Amino acid sequence: MIRITNLQKSFGPLHVLRGIDMTIxxxxxxAILGPNGSGKTTLIKSILGMVIPDQGNLVVNGESxxxxxxYRAEIAYLPQIARFPENLRVCELISLVKSxxxxxxxxxxELLDAFELQxxxxxxxxxxxxxxxxxxxxxxxxxFECPLLILDEPTVGLDPLAMIRLKEIILRRKAAGxxxxxxxxIMGLAEALADEVxxxxxGRIYFQGxxxxxxxxxxxxxxxxxxxxxxxxxxxxxxxxxxxxxFLNKMxxxx
Amino acid sequence: xxxxxxxxSGILLILPFAVSxxxxxxxxxxxxxxxxxxxxxxxxxxxxxxxxxxxxEGNITVRKPLTLRGTGGPVLDGSNQNEILTIKADSVxxxxxxxxxVGVSYMKDQAGIRLYGSxxxxxxxxxxxxxxxxxxxEKSVHCKVENNEITGNAASEVxxxxxxxxxxxxxxxxxxxxxxxxxxxxxxEFVNASMIQENVSENNLxxxxxxxxxxxxxYLKNTFRNNGxxxxxxxxxxxxxxxxxxxxxxxxxxxxxxxxxxxxxxxxDNKFQQNTSAIYAEGANRCLVTGNDFIRNGWAMKIxxxxxxxxFTQNNFLSNTFDLSTNSKQNYNSYNGNYWSxxxxxxxxxxxxxxxxxxxxxxxxxxxxxxxxxIILLRSFFIDLLNYAEKVAPAITPASLVDSSPxxxxxx
Amino acid sequence: xxxxxxxxxxxxxxxxxxxxxxxxxxxxxxSLLYFSADPGKAVISLMNILLILCPLVSxxxxxxxxxxxxxxVELLLAQPLPRNSIFTGQYLxxxxxxxxxxxxxxxxxxxxxGIFVSPELMNFGTLLLSGIMLTFIFTGIAFLIAIKNxxxxxxxxxxxxxxxxxxxxxxxxxxxxxLIFEDxxxxxxxxxxxxxxxxxxxxxxxxxxxxISALLGFSGAVFKKLFGSSLGMLLxxxxxxxxxxxPYLFLRRSASRKDF
Numbered sequence: 001m002i003r004i005t006n007l008q009k010s011f012g013p014l015h016v017l018r019g020i021d022m023t024i025x026x027x028x029x030x031a032i033l034g035p036n037g038s039g040k041t042t043l044i045k046s047i048l049g050m051v052i053p054d055q056g057n058l059v060v061n062g063e064s065x066x067x068x069x070x071y072r073a074e075i076a077y078l079p080q081i082a083r084f085p086e087n088l089r090v091c092e093l094i095s096l097v098k099s100x101x102x103x104x105x106x107x108x109x110e111l112l113d114a115f116e117l118q119x120x121x122x123x124x125x126x127x128x129x130x131x132x133x134x135x136x137x138x139x140x141x142x143x144f145e146c147p148l149l150i151l152d153e154p155t156v157g158l159d160p161l162a163m164i165r166l167k168e169i170i171l172r173r174k175a176a177g178x179x180x181x182x183x184x185x186i187m188g189l190a191e192a193l194a195d196e197v198x199x200x201x202x203g204r205i206y207f208q209g210x211x212x213x214x215x216x217x218x219x220x221x222x223x224x225x226x227x228x229x230x231x232x233x234x235x236x237x238x239x240x241x242x243x244x245x246x247f248l249n250k251m252x253x254x255x
Numbered sequence: 256x257x258x259x260x261x262x263x264s265g266i267l268l269i270l271p272f273a274v275s276x277x278x279x280x281x282x283x284x285x286x287x288x289x290x291x292x293x294x295x296x297x298x299x300x301x302x303x304x305x306x307x308x309x310x311x312e313g314n315i316t317v318r319k320p321l322t323l324r325g326t327g328g329p330v331l332d333g334s335n336q337n338e339i340l341t342i343k344a345d346s347v348x349x350x351x352x353x354x355x356x357v358g359v360s361y362m363k364d365q366a367g368i369r370l371y372g373s374x375x376x377x378x379x380x381x382x383x384x385x386x387x388x389x390x391x392x393e394k395s396v397h398c399k400v401e402n403n404e405i406t407g408n409a410a411s412e413v414x415x416x417x418x419x420x421x422x423x424x425x426x427x428x429x430x431x432x433x434x435x436x437x438x439x440x441x442x443x444e445f446v447n448a449s450m451i452q453e454n455v456s457e458n459n460l461x462x463x464x465x466x467x468x469x470x471x472x473x474y475l476k477n478t479f480r481n482n483g484x485x486x487x488x489x490x491x492x493x494x495x496x497x498x499x500x501x502x503x504x505x506x507x508x509x510x511x512x513x514x515x516x517x518x519x520x521x522x523x524d525n526k527f528q529q530n531t532s533a534i535y536a537e538g539a540n541r542c543l544v545t546g547n548d549f550i551r552n553g554w555a556m557k558i559x560x561x562x563x564x565x566x567f568t569q570n571n572f573l574s575n576t577f578d579l580s581t582n583s584k585q586n587y588n589s590y591n592g593n594y595w596s597x598x599x600x601x602x603x604x605x606x607x608x609x610x611x612x613x614x615x616x617x618x619x620x621x622x623x624x625x626x627x628x629x630i631i632l633l634r635s636f637f638i639d640l641l642n643y644a645e646k647v648a649p650a651i652t653p654a655s656l657v658d659s660s661p662x663x664x665x666x667x
Numbered sequence: 668x669x670x671x672x673x674x675x676x677x678x679x680x681x682x683x684x685x686x687x688x689x690x691x692x693x694x695x696x697x698s699l700l701y702f703s704a705d706p707g708k709a710v711i712s713l714m715n716i717l718l719i720l721c722p723l724v725s726x727x728x729x730x731x732x733x734x735x736x737x738x739x740v741e742l743l744l745a746q747p748l749p750r751n752s753i754f755t756g757q758y759l760x761x762x763x764x765x766x767x768x769x770x771x772x773x774x775x776x777x778x779x780x781g782i783f784v785s786p787e788l789m790n791f792g793t794l795l796l797s798g799i800m801l802t803f804i805f806t807g808i809a810f811l812i813a814i815k816n817x818x819x820x821x822x823x824x825x826x827x828x829x830x831x832x833x834x835x836x837x838x839x840x841x842x843x844x845x846l847i848f849e850d851x852x853x854x855x856x857x858x859x860x861x862x863x864x865x866x867x868x869x870x871x872x873x874x875x876x877x878x879i880s881a882l883l884g885f886s887g888a889v890f891k892k893l894f895g896s897s898l899g900m901l902l903x904x905x906x907x908x909x910x911x912x913x914p915y916l917f918l919r920r921s922a923s924r925k926d927f
Contacts, residue, residue: 009926011926045926045927048744048745049744050741050744050745050926050927051926051927052924052925052926067923069747069748069749069750070747071747072745072746072747072748073747075745076745077742077745079738079741079742079745081738082738082742083735083737083738083739084738084739084742085674085675085678085736085739086678086682086735087677087678087679087680087681087682088674088677088678092674092677093674096670096674097742097746099670100670100743100746100747100748101746101747124681137742140742141745150745505879505880505883506883506884507883507884507885507891509883509884529879529880530880531880531881531883531884532884551707551877551880552880552881553878553880553881553882553883553884554881554884573705573707573708574705574707574708574711574877576878576880576881577881596703596705596708622842622846625846625849626845626846626849626853627884627885628845628853628854628857628858628885628890629841629842629845629846629857630881630882630884630885630890631841631857631858631861631867631871631890632838632841632842633870633874633878633881633882634711634714634715634718634870634873634874634877634878635718635838635867635870636715636718636719636834636835636838637835637836637838637839637842638838638842639715640835665705
């Protein structure tokens with residue numbers, strides 16, 4: 001479904017993605033994990049065409065994506081933060097997205113009920129609380145039937161009930177055959193949902209495989225500790241090459 | 256071409272015969288084919304009725320008091336060579352003629368109608384076309400020029416004459432004429448105690464009306480449009496200028512009214528509209544300028560430093576680019592009691608005049624004076640800032656040149 | 668693109684900023700007409716206001732909108748839409764909402780005054796046209812600044828500097844050059860300089876209407892040719908359109924290369 005080869009991206013001096021090779025096949029939930037600044041969001045945005053890679057190739061459904069837009073009809077995206085045009089009503093925003101995508105919003109009704117959004121439909125977006133906004137955000141991205149679902153920190157600001165509902169929905173979609181890509185800080189969520197994890201560290205894929213494999217590899221009992229262990233190890237290797245900036249030092253560290 | 260000439264000469268040959276019998280001496284009842292012979296045969300104060308026709312008889316001279324009355328538009332043609340009608344007698348009346356194709360000469364001032372040394376003659380209701388000089392009056396008194404329409408085709412100042420030209424005259428009346436496309440519309444040199452009234456003078460190369468060395472004259476209710484300059488009054492005294500319209504006199508050295516070496520004159524109730532400069536004054540003294548409307552001119556008034564003791568009051572200055580510019584730091588004139596649309600002061604005591612003085616001279620007008628390309632910055636915010644700074648602390652503009660009692664409302 | 672335009676307009680026409688902008692012009696135009704009773708005078712005063720306010724508001728509001736709609740843009744970018752249509756839609760949406768505020772704010776008082784039967788119609792039309800032109804130009808520049816500068820403070824600062832430069836400093840520079848080199852024939856140079864500043868272009872378009880009498884007092888041959896015929900009007904219009912197009916094309920280029 002998605003094939004990424006040697007994806008590189010830097011923002012100024014910051015080398016965010018340093019050669020990502022990754023394949024995501026059809027079906028299942030993929031969790032992209034990694035510490036802050038590891039390039040999760042950049043990776044997702046590259047897939048969506050929002051970030052233009054310096055190098056590498058990105059193929060979605062057999063087609064290279066660079067400079068194209070039509071392929072995004074196959075993708076639903078839930079962005080991380082969502083501040084929408086203040087003076088639009090919720091229903092107007094929904095109809096805008098619907099009119100752009102030109103496809104039936106099969107799940108609109110279900111989502112409206114699940115997140116109890118009927119009541120706010122005619123409200124202006126600036127009057128919504130953060131949580132409600134996130135619910136609207138979820139609605140906007142999940143209301144279409146799409147083969148690929150990309151969720152960037154989907155649970156931010158959600159109350160427990162909404163969180164449970166969201167999980168249910170995600171699982172239901174997976175069961176219906178949708179490929180789901182998500183990033184999250186909440187390891188519990190990843191554990192509960194992911195079939196496969198991709199762990200990014202310093203712009204590279206540190207690990208890709210099943211959850212169990214990852215935990216086993218790190219020798220810990222759960223995901224949280226596994227990740228903590230990985231990060232600790234990195235810290236050690238970084239401090240071993242303390243000034244650690246020059247190319248030479250990096251080379252040494254690599255050995 | 257040949258054919259054309261044949262036809263043309265045919266027409267010219269046939270015409271005098273075709274119109275024969277058109278001239279009638281009213282007293283004797285005699286009929287004439289030629290104007291010249293009719294005039295020759297007429298007695299003093301006879302009336303010659305000219306009923307239409309085309310007369311191409313070279314120069315026609317009248318040396319006795321006569322009435323020449325055209326009906327049905329008789330044409331006097333000068334073949335582009337001659338002066339057409341020359342009058343050297345008193346009490347001649349010429350009316351109802353079409354007078355055309357005056358010869359252009361660089362040696363003589365040839366005219367459609369010339370009066371020389373005449374008293375009490377009247378030229379009225381004639382149409383003059385393609386003239387060099389239109390009506391030329393020399394050394395005449397108590398004559399009237401009324402309701403004539405004079406159109407030339409002046410191309411350059413040297414090769415063109417004036418539509419109505421008066422020289423050494425007295426007590427003349429020039430009324431309700433329409434003059435266009437000459438050098439000057441109406442020109443007066445050494446003409447005293449005369450009245451210029453209700454004329455329309457437009458599209459003349461130089462001036463719509465031009466006074467030189469003429470005193471005690473009045474011009475009233477005339478319209479001056481699209482001339483090089485509307486009216487020029489030079490080296491003259493005691494001129495009254497009342498209720499005239501000066502409009503659209505556009506150009507770098509173009510003025511609505513140009514005053515040069517003029518004293519003791521009155522400029523009242525005129526309307527100056529969209530002229531590059533409405534009034535330009537140099538060496539004007541003891542003049543009264545009142546009741547005038549200055550609307551949308553480039554410069555409402557350009558008053559040079561050698562003008563003294565003039566009074567400008569009760570005028571309306573409406574939306575002019577510049578209300579006043581002067582080239583001097585001193586001011587010897589009075590500008591009190593006008594309405595200035597640019598004025599932004601207030602009137603707390605409600606007496607109808609603003610409580611802070613108005614400074615009609617802006618710094619920017621000095622800048623434009625120095626570098627005329629800076630006109631391109633007109634109405635720029637930067638220029639407004641400069642003007643404001645100068646207004647607060649005058650450094651270049653004459654500090655004493657203010658209207659200390661600016662009106663809050665325009666004079667109706 | 669039209670959808671983005673439509674919804675941007677929906678959003679902005681209800682924005683407090685647009686309404687405030689509309690009210691500002693409404694009050695200015697209304698009170699000027701009411702107090703001066705001379706529509707010609709009102710047009711001139713409004714011109715002074717417009718030449719300063721219109722670029723300022725357009726550039727600041729453009730930058731503000733661009734920054735504040737970042738998230739919304741991300742949502743849109745994830746949709747099957749080409750980038751060009753998103754930014755063109757937003758650009759036109761912002762421009763048209765400002766143009767609406769401007770046109771209604773100026774138009775309503777003048778309509779009540781009876782502008783359609785007034786000899787000032789042409790002048791008012793030119794005023795409105797200049798305002799619209801300036802809005803297009805400066806919103807375009809604003810978007811360009813905002814898209815090129817992630818740092819918002821930098822973006823706002825740059826916008827302010829551009830406005831200050833084009834609205835005030837530029838003319839000051841021209842004046843200084845004119846006065847320092849007053850012995851040299853600088854007309855064409857100065858004329859050329861003014862053509863590179865959109866504020867000056869609009870100003871010239873207006874003074875061609877309002878102050879033609881004074882402009883014709885200028886002796887320079889090139890000026891005369893320009894001002895004395897419709898050539899000046901034509902040139903100014905063409906250049907203004909270029910000033911709309913060039914930032915817009917740069918915006919398109921930047922948009923297609925930008926990372927979000």
